[in-house]
Amino acid sequence: METMLVTGGAGFIGSNFIRYMLNKYPDIKIVNFDALTYAGNLENLTDCENKPNYIFVKGNITNKEEVDYIFSKYKFKWVINFAAESHVDKSILNPMAFAETNFIGVCNLLDSSRKNDVSLFIQVSTDEVYGSLGDSGYFTENSPIKPNSPYAASKAAADLMIRAYFKTYGFPAIITRCCNNYGPYQFPEKLIPLVITNALEDKPIPVYGDGKNVRDWIYVIDHARGIEIVWQKGKIGEVYNIGASQELTNIDLVKKILNILGKPETLIKYVTDRPGHDRRYAIDASKIREELGFYPAFSFDQALKETVNWYKDNRRWWERIKSGAYTTYYEEWYKRQLGLKE
Ligand code: NAD
Ligand code: TYD
Numbered sequence: 001m002e003t004m005l006v007t008g009g010a011g012f013i014g015s016n017f018i019r020y021m022l023n024k025y026p027d028i029k030i031v032n033f034d035a036l037t038y039a040g041n042l043e044n045l046t047d048c049e050n051k052p053n054y055i056f057v058k059g060n061i062t063n064k065e066e067v068d069y070i071f072s073k074y075k076f077k078w079v080i081n082f083a084a085e086s087h088v089d090k091s092i093l094n095p096m097a098f099a100e101t102n103f104i105g106v107c108n109l110l111d112s113s114r115k116n117d118v119s120l121f122i123q124v125s126t127d128e129v130y131g132s133l134g135d136s137g138y139f140t141e142n143s144p145i146k147p148n149s150p151y152a153a154s155k156a157a158a159d160l161m162i163r164a165y166f167k168t169y170g171f172p173a174i175i176t177r178c179c180n181n182y183g184p185y186q187f188p189e190k191l192i193p194l195v196i197t198n199a200l201e202d203k204p205i206p207v208y209g210d211g212k213n214v215r216d217w218i219y220v221i222d223h224a225r226g227i228e229i230v231w232q233k234g235k236i237g238e239v240y241n242i243g244a245s246q247e248l249t250n251i252d253l254v255k256k257i258l259n260i261l262g263k264p265e266t267l268i269k270y271v272t273d274r275p276g277h278d279r280r281y282a283i284d285a286s287k288i289r290e291e292l293g294f295y296p297a298f299s300f301d302q303a304l305k306e307t308v309n310w311y312k313d314n315r316r317w318w319e320r321i322k323s324g325a326y327t328t329y330y331e332e333w334y335k336r337q338l339g340l341k342e
Protein backbone atom coordinates (compact mmCIF):
# COMPACT_ATOMS: atom_id res chain seq x y z
CA MET A 1 0.00 0.00 0.00
CA GLU A 2 1.44 3.40 -0.96
CA THR A 3 1.66 5.88 1.88
CA MET A 4 0.93 9.59 2.08
CA LEU A 5 2.17 11.79 4.91
CA VAL A 6 -0.30 14.55 5.75
CA THR A 7 1.06 17.03 8.27
CA GLY A 8 -1.34 19.25 10.19
CA GLY A 9 -4.19 16.85 9.44
CA ALA A 10 -5.98 17.57 12.73
CA GLY A 11 -6.67 21.16 11.73
CA PHE A 12 -9.45 22.62 9.62
CA ILE A 13 -8.33 22.03 6.03
CA GLY A 14 -6.12 19.03 6.76
CA SER A 15 -8.95 17.10 8.44
CA ASN A 16 -11.36 17.84 5.60
CA PHE A 17 -8.68 16.75 3.11
CA ILE A 18 -7.98 13.50 4.96
CA ARG A 19 -11.68 12.58 5.17
CA TYR A 20 -12.10 13.33 1.47
CA MET A 21 -9.04 11.25 0.51
CA LEU A 22 -9.79 8.29 2.80
CA ASN A 23 -13.28 7.98 1.32
CA LYS A 24 -12.07 8.27 -2.25
CA TYR A 25 -8.82 6.30 -2.09
CA PRO A 26 -9.21 3.33 0.29
CA ASP A 27 -6.01 1.80 -1.14
CA ILE A 28 -3.77 4.62 0.07
CA LYS A 29 -2.48 4.70 3.62
CA ILE A 30 -2.61 8.15 5.20
CA VAL A 31 -0.39 9.04 8.14
CA ASN A 32 -1.55 12.20 9.90
CA PHE A 33 1.36 13.87 11.75
CA ASP A 34 0.15 16.73 13.90
CA ALA A 35 1.40 18.49 17.03
CA LEU A 36 -2.17 19.10 18.27
CA THR A 37 -1.63 22.78 18.99
CA TYR A 38 -4.63 24.85 20.10
CA ALA A 39 -5.92 24.53 16.50
CA GLY A 40 -5.46 20.77 16.18
CA ASN A 41 -8.36 18.63 17.33
CA LEU A 42 -8.68 14.87 16.93
CA GLU A 43 -12.46 15.23 17.19
CA ASN A 44 -12.29 16.62 13.65
CA LEU A 45 -11.59 13.08 12.46
CA THR A 46 -13.55 10.92 14.91
CA ASP A 47 -15.42 9.33 12.01
CA CYS A 48 -12.12 8.25 10.39
CA GLU A 49 -10.37 6.84 13.46
CA ASN A 50 -11.27 3.23 12.75
CA LYS A 51 -10.44 3.21 9.07
CA PRO A 52 -7.73 0.59 8.45
CA ASN A 53 -5.73 2.87 6.17
CA TYR A 54 -5.60 5.84 8.60
CA ILE A 55 -2.90 6.37 11.23
CA PHE A 56 -2.44 9.34 13.58
CA VAL A 57 0.98 10.16 15.03
CA LYS A 58 1.43 13.08 17.39
CA GLY A 59 4.54 15.04 16.49
CA ASN A 60 5.92 18.47 15.81
CA ILE A 61 7.47 19.50 12.49
CA THR A 62 9.79 21.92 14.32
CA ASN A 63 11.34 18.92 16.11
CA LYS A 64 13.83 17.27 13.73
CA GLU A 65 14.02 14.09 15.79
CA GLU A 66 10.28 13.62 15.61
CA VAL A 67 10.32 14.31 11.88
CA ASP A 68 13.20 11.85 11.37
CA TYR A 69 11.31 9.28 13.42
CA ILE A 70 8.19 9.41 11.26
CA PHE A 71 10.25 9.13 8.07
CA SER A 72 12.14 6.13 9.50
CA LYS A 73 8.92 4.41 10.53
CA TYR A 74 7.11 4.75 7.17
CA LYS A 75 8.14 4.94 3.52
CA PHE A 76 6.27 7.95 2.18
CA LYS A 77 5.57 8.31 -1.51
CA TRP A 78 3.87 11.67 -1.06
CA VAL A 79 4.07 14.43 1.55
CA ILE A 80 1.35 17.08 1.79
CA ASN A 81 2.12 19.81 4.27
CA PHE A 82 -0.80 21.58 5.93
CA ALA A 83 0.91 22.05 9.31
CA ALA A 84 1.12 25.73 10.13
CA GLU A 85 0.30 28.49 12.51
CA SER A 86 -2.50 29.91 10.44
CA HIS A 87 -4.03 32.99 12.02
CA VAL A 88 -2.88 36.47 11.00
CA ASP A 89 -3.95 38.16 14.27
CA LYS A 90 -1.99 35.61 16.27
CA SER A 91 1.07 36.21 14.08
CA ILE A 92 0.94 39.90 15.02
CA LEU A 93 1.05 38.87 18.66
CA ASN A 94 3.68 36.13 18.37
CA PRO A 95 5.65 36.12 15.09
CA MET A 96 8.30 33.72 16.41
CA ALA A 97 5.90 30.78 16.57
CA PHE A 98 5.10 31.45 12.91
CA ALA A 99 8.77 31.57 11.89
CA GLU A 100 9.38 28.30 13.71
CA THR A 101 6.51 26.21 12.39
CA ASN A 102 5.90 27.81 9.01
CA PHE A 103 9.55 28.15 8.01
CA ILE A 104 11.85 25.96 10.15
CA GLY A 105 9.22 23.21 10.32
CA VAL A 106 8.98 23.17 6.53
CA CYS A 107 12.80 23.08 6.26
CA ASN A 108 12.78 19.97 8.47
CA LEU A 109 10.17 18.31 6.27
CA LEU A 110 12.09 19.20 3.11
CA ASP A 111 15.32 17.76 4.48
CA SER A 112 13.73 14.46 5.49
CA SER A 113 11.64 14.24 2.31
CA ARG A 114 14.71 14.72 0.11
CA LYS A 115 16.81 12.24 2.05
CA ASN A 116 14.03 9.67 1.88
CA ASP A 117 13.34 10.14 -1.84
CA VAL A 118 9.68 11.11 -1.70
CA SER A 119 8.08 11.28 -5.15
CA LEU A 120 6.12 14.46 -4.54
CA PHE A 121 5.99 17.17 -1.86
CA ILE A 122 3.02 19.52 -1.93
CA GLN A 123 3.24 22.69 0.11
CA VAL A 124 -0.18 24.07 0.99
CA SER A 125 0.54 27.78 0.78
CA THR A 126 -1.65 30.85 0.59
CA ASP A 127 -2.51 33.76 -1.67
CA GLU A 128 -1.48 36.02 1.24
CA VAL A 129 2.16 35.67 0.14
CA TYR A 130 1.29 38.02 -2.75
CA GLY A 131 0.35 40.85 -0.39
CA SER A 132 -2.59 43.12 -1.05
CA LEU A 133 -4.51 44.24 -4.17
CA GLY A 134 -6.22 47.53 -4.91
CA ASP A 135 -9.73 47.73 -6.35
CA SER A 136 -8.77 45.91 -9.56
CA GLY A 137 -6.50 43.09 -10.71
CA TYR A 138 -5.89 39.52 -9.59
CA PHE A 139 -3.06 37.45 -8.14
CA THR A 140 -1.44 35.20 -10.74
CA GLU A 141 1.34 32.72 -10.04
CA ASN A 142 3.72 35.38 -11.40
CA SER A 143 2.60 38.15 -9.08
CA PRO A 144 5.45 39.42 -6.91
CA ILE A 145 5.81 37.92 -3.43
CA LYS A 146 5.04 40.87 -1.13
CA PRO A 147 3.76 39.54 2.20
CA ASN A 148 2.49 42.05 4.76
CA SER A 149 1.76 40.04 7.90
CA PRO A 150 4.17 37.85 9.87
CA TYR A 151 1.92 34.91 8.92
CA ALA A 152 2.18 35.69 5.20
CA ALA A 153 5.92 36.34 5.44
CA SER A 154 6.55 33.01 7.17
CA LYS A 155 4.56 31.17 4.47
CA ALA A 156 6.44 33.09 1.75
CA ALA A 157 9.76 32.14 3.32
CA ALA A 158 8.81 28.46 3.07
CA ASP A 159 7.72 28.89 -0.55
CA LEU A 160 11.13 30.39 -1.38
CA MET A 161 13.00 27.52 0.29
CA ILE A 162 10.88 25.04 -1.68
CA ARG A 163 11.73 26.88 -4.89
CA ALA A 164 15.43 26.66 -3.95
CA TYR A 165 15.11 22.91 -3.26
CA PHE A 166 13.60 22.42 -6.70
CA LYS A 167 16.23 24.53 -8.47
CA THR A 168 19.21 23.18 -6.49
CA TYR A 169 18.39 19.52 -5.99
CA GLY A 170 15.65 18.93 -8.55
CA PHE A 171 13.50 18.19 -5.50
CA PRO A 172 9.97 17.15 -6.62
CA ALA A 173 7.87 19.89 -5.04
CA ILE A 174 4.73 21.77 -6.02
CA ILE A 175 3.29 24.80 -4.22
CA THR A 176 -0.44 25.54 -4.09
CA ARG A 177 -1.69 29.00 -3.12
CA CYS A 178 -5.32 29.07 -2.15
CA CYS A 179 -7.66 31.88 -1.16
CA ASN A 180 -9.70 32.05 2.09
CA ASN A 181 -11.42 28.78 3.01
CA TYR A 182 -14.70 28.17 4.85
CA GLY A 183 -16.56 25.04 5.89
CA PRO A 184 -16.99 22.63 8.80
CA TYR A 185 -14.34 22.29 11.54
CA GLN A 186 -12.84 25.76 11.04
CA PHE A 187 -11.47 27.12 14.30
CA PRO A 188 -13.68 29.99 15.52
CA GLU A 189 -10.86 32.54 15.50
CA LYS A 190 -11.38 32.97 11.72
CA LEU A 191 -14.01 35.35 10.38
CA ILE A 192 -16.76 33.01 9.16
CA PRO A 193 -16.95 30.64 12.16
CA LEU A 194 -16.43 33.58 14.52
CA VAL A 195 -19.42 35.38 13.03
CA ILE A 196 -21.62 32.28 13.02
CA THR A 197 -20.81 31.24 16.59
CA ASN A 198 -20.94 34.76 18.05
CA ALA A 199 -24.29 35.32 16.35
CA LEU A 200 -25.63 32.02 17.69
CA GLU A 201 -24.65 33.26 21.16
CA ASP A 202 -26.02 36.78 20.50
CA LYS A 203 -22.52 38.18 21.11
CA PRO A 204 -21.09 41.23 19.29
CA ILE A 205 -19.46 40.60 15.93
CA PRO A 206 -16.19 42.51 15.56
CA VAL A 207 -15.65 43.96 12.08
CA TYR A 208 -12.19 45.43 11.57
CA GLY A 209 -11.81 48.93 10.16
CA ASP A 210 -14.49 49.99 7.67
CA GLY A 211 -15.49 46.40 6.85
CA LYS A 212 -14.73 47.00 3.15
CA ASN A 213 -11.70 44.68 2.98
CA VAL A 214 -12.30 42.05 0.33
CA ARG A 215 -11.62 38.34 0.65
CA ASP A 216 -11.98 35.69 -2.05
CA TRP A 217 -13.72 32.58 -0.66
CA ILE A 218 -13.59 28.87 -1.46
CA TYR A 219 -15.38 25.94 0.17
CA VAL A 220 -12.86 23.72 1.94
CA ILE A 221 -13.81 20.62 -0.09
CA ASP A 222 -13.08 22.52 -3.29
CA HIS A 223 -9.66 23.32 -1.86
CA ALA A 224 -9.21 19.59 -1.13
CA ARG A 225 -10.25 18.81 -4.71
CA GLY A 226 -7.75 21.36 -6.00
CA ILE A 227 -4.94 19.73 -4.04
CA GLU A 228 -6.11 16.32 -5.27
CA ILE A 229 -5.82 17.36 -8.91
CA VAL A 230 -2.39 18.90 -8.30
CA TRP A 231 -1.33 15.64 -6.63
CA GLN A 232 -2.58 13.68 -9.65
CA LYS A 233 -1.54 15.89 -12.54
CA GLY A 234 0.52 18.84 -11.31
CA LYS A 235 3.90 19.58 -12.85
CA ILE A 236 6.92 19.39 -10.55
CA GLY A 237 8.44 22.78 -9.74
CA GLU A 238 5.23 24.69 -10.50
CA VAL A 239 3.02 26.93 -8.41
CA TYR A 240 -0.78 26.65 -8.74
CA ASN A 241 -3.25 29.21 -7.42
CA ILE A 242 -6.52 27.70 -6.19
CA GLY A 243 -9.65 29.83 -6.09
CA ALA A 244 -13.36 29.90 -6.84
CA SER A 245 -13.85 33.55 -7.92
CA GLN A 246 -16.03 34.50 -4.97
CA GLU A 247 -15.07 37.95 -3.76
CA LEU A 248 -16.98 39.67 -0.98
CA THR A 249 -16.39 42.58 1.35
CA ASN A 250 -16.27 41.49 4.98
CA ILE A 251 -19.32 43.55 5.87
CA ASP A 252 -21.41 42.02 3.06
CA LEU A 253 -20.34 38.56 4.17
CA VAL A 254 -21.21 39.27 7.82
CA LYS A 255 -24.65 40.56 6.79
CA LYS A 256 -25.24 37.48 4.62
CA ILE A 257 -24.50 35.18 7.58
CA LEU A 258 -26.74 37.19 9.94
CA ASN A 259 -29.47 37.01 7.34
CA ILE A 260 -29.15 33.20 7.05
CA LEU A 261 -29.38 32.95 10.85
CA GLY A 262 -32.21 35.48 11.18
CA LYS A 263 -30.08 37.54 13.59
CA PRO A 264 -30.10 41.36 13.76
CA GLU A 265 -27.40 43.57 12.21
CA THR A 266 -27.22 45.42 15.53
CA LEU A 267 -24.81 42.65 16.61
CA ILE A 268 -22.18 44.17 14.28
CA LYS A 269 -19.52 46.22 16.08
CA TYR A 270 -16.91 48.10 14.10
CA VAL A 271 -13.56 47.81 15.88
CA THR A 272 -10.09 49.27 15.42
CA ASP A 273 -8.44 47.89 12.29
CA ARG A 274 -5.89 45.07 12.25
CA PRO A 275 -2.36 46.50 11.83
CA GLY A 276 -1.12 46.02 8.25
CA HIS A 277 -4.57 44.76 7.20
CA ASP A 278 -4.48 43.63 3.54
CA ARG A 279 -7.21 45.40 1.60
CA ARG A 280 -8.13 42.90 -1.06
CA TYR A 281 -7.29 39.35 -2.11
CA ALA A 282 -8.48 37.96 -5.46
CA ILE A 283 -7.19 34.86 -7.19
CA ASP A 284 -6.71 34.31 -10.90
CA ALA A 285 -7.17 30.53 -11.05
CA SER A 286 -6.86 30.18 -14.83
CA LYS A 287 -3.65 28.15 -14.66
CA ILE A 288 -5.07 25.26 -12.60
CA ARG A 289 -8.28 25.42 -14.65
CA GLU A 290 -6.64 25.42 -18.08
CA GLU A 291 -3.66 23.17 -17.37
CA LEU A 292 -5.17 20.68 -14.91
CA GLY A 293 -8.92 21.01 -15.55
CA PHE A 294 -9.89 22.15 -12.04
CA TYR A 295 -13.35 23.66 -11.56
CA PRO A 296 -14.92 24.35 -8.16
CA ALA A 297 -17.95 22.15 -7.50
CA PHE A 298 -19.74 24.10 -4.75
CA SER A 299 -21.83 27.25 -5.07
CA PHE A 300 -21.03 29.88 -2.46
CA ASP A 301 -24.57 30.55 -1.24
CA GLN A 302 -25.38 26.86 -0.84
CA ALA A 303 -22.07 25.91 0.81
CA LEU A 304 -22.26 28.92 3.16
CA LYS A 305 -25.75 27.83 4.27
CA GLU A 306 -24.48 24.29 4.84
CA THR A 307 -21.56 25.65 6.84
CA VAL A 308 -23.92 27.71 9.01
CA ASN A 309 -26.04 24.59 9.54
CA TRP A 310 -22.97 22.58 10.51
CA TYR A 311 -22.14 25.07 13.29
CA LYS A 312 -25.79 25.03 14.42
CA ASP A 313 -25.73 21.22 14.56
CA ASN A 314 -22.30 20.96 16.21
CA ARG A 315 -22.52 23.37 19.12
CA ARG A 316 -20.64 21.04 21.44
CA TRP A 317 -17.60 21.12 19.10
CA TRP A 318 -17.23 24.90 19.15
CA GLU A 319 -18.56 25.60 22.64
CA ARG A 320 -15.76 23.48 24.06
CA ILE A 321 -13.22 25.42 22.01
CA LYS A 322 -14.68 28.82 22.87
CA SER A 323 -14.69 28.08 26.59
CA GLY A 324 -11.08 26.84 26.46
CA ALA A 325 -7.94 28.51 27.76
CA TYR A 326 -6.71 29.58 24.35
CA THR A 327 -9.83 31.49 23.54
CA THR A 328 -9.95 33.24 26.89
CA TYR A 329 -6.38 34.37 26.38
CA TYR A 330 -7.08 35.44 22.83
CA GLU A 331 -10.18 37.40 23.76
CA GLU A 332 -8.25 39.24 26.45
CA TRP A 333 -5.60 40.17 23.90
CA TYR A 334 -8.22 41.13 21.41
CA LYS A 335 -9.99 43.49 23.80
CA ARG A 336 -6.69 45.05 24.88
CA GLN A 337 -5.15 45.45 21.41
CA LEU A 338 -8.16 46.48 19.44
CA GLY A 339 -10.61 47.83 21.99
CA LEU A 340 -14.26 47.37 21.10
CA LYS A 341 -15.61 50.65 19.69
CA GLU A 342 -19.29 50.83 20.63
P1 NAD B 1 -5.42 25.26 11.24
O1 NAD B 1 -4.80 26.26 12.14
O2 NAD B 1 -6.87 24.93 11.39
O3 NAD B 1 -4.65 23.85 11.41
C1 NAD B 1 -3.27 23.76 11.49
C2 NAD B 1 -2.91 22.36 11.96
O4 NAD B 1 -1.47 22.26 12.00
C3 NAD B 1 -3.41 22.04 13.37
O5 NAD B 1 -3.94 20.74 13.42
C4 NAD B 1 -2.16 22.13 14.23
O6 NAD B 1 -2.18 21.29 15.36
C5 NAD B 1 -1.09 21.71 13.24
N1 NAD B 1 0.23 22.25 13.58
C6 NAD B 1 0.53 23.54 13.88
N2 NAD B 1 1.84 23.65 14.17
C7 NAD B 1 2.37 22.41 14.01
C8 NAD B 1 3.68 21.89 14.16
N3 NAD B 1 4.69 22.67 14.52
N4 NAD B 1 3.87 20.57 13.92
C9 NAD B 1 2.85 19.77 13.54
N5 NAD B 1 1.59 20.21 13.41
C10 NAD B 1 1.36 21.52 13.63
O7 NAD B 1 -5.07 25.72 9.79
P2 NAD B 1 -5.89 25.55 8.42
O8 NAD B 1 -6.79 26.70 8.25
O9 NAD B 1 -6.41 24.17 8.34
O10 NAD B 1 -4.71 25.72 7.36
C11 NAD B 1 -3.98 24.59 6.88
C12 NAD B 1 -2.95 25.06 5.88
O11 NAD B 1 -3.58 25.71 4.80
C13 NAD B 1 -1.94 26.07 6.45
O12 NAD B 1 -0.66 25.73 5.95
C14 NAD B 1 -2.40 27.40 5.92
O13 NAD B 1 -1.32 28.28 5.76
C15 NAD B 1 -2.99 26.98 4.58
N6 NAD B 1 -4.06 27.86 4.06
C16 NAD B 1 -5.14 28.15 4.85
C17 NAD B 1 -6.17 28.94 4.33
C18 NAD B 1 -7.41 29.24 5.15
O14 NAD B 1 -8.27 29.97 4.69
N7 NAD B 1 -7.57 28.69 6.35
C19 NAD B 1 -6.07 29.44 3.03
C20 NAD B 1 -4.94 29.12 2.25
C21 NAD B 1 -3.95 28.32 2.79
P1 TYD C 1 -9.43 35.93 8.81
O1 TYD C 1 -10.53 34.91 8.89
O2 TYD C 1 -8.59 36.15 10.02
O3 TYD C 1 -8.54 35.52 7.54
P2 TYD C 1 -7.34 36.33 6.81
O4 TYD C 1 -6.89 37.43 7.68
O5 TYD C 1 -6.30 35.25 6.67
O6 TYD C 1 -7.90 36.78 5.50
O7 TYD C 1 -10.05 37.33 8.39
C1 TYD C 1 -10.81 37.46 7.20
C2 TYD C 1 -11.15 38.94 7.07
O8 TYD C 1 -12.04 39.29 8.13
C3 TYD C 1 -9.95 39.85 7.20
O9 TYD C 1 -10.13 40.96 6.31
C4 TYD C 1 -10.01 40.34 8.64
C5 TYD C 1 -11.50 40.35 8.93
N1 TYD C 1 -11.89 40.06 10.31
C6 TYD C 1 -12.76 40.91 10.99
O10 TYD C 1 -13.23 41.93 10.44
N2 TYD C 1 -13.13 40.59 12.26
C7 TYD C 1 -12.66 39.48 12.90
O11 TYD C 1 -12.99 39.27 14.09
C8 TYD C 1 -11.76 38.61 12.20
C9 TYD C 1 -11.21 37.38 12.86
C10 TYD C 1 -11.42 38.94 10.90
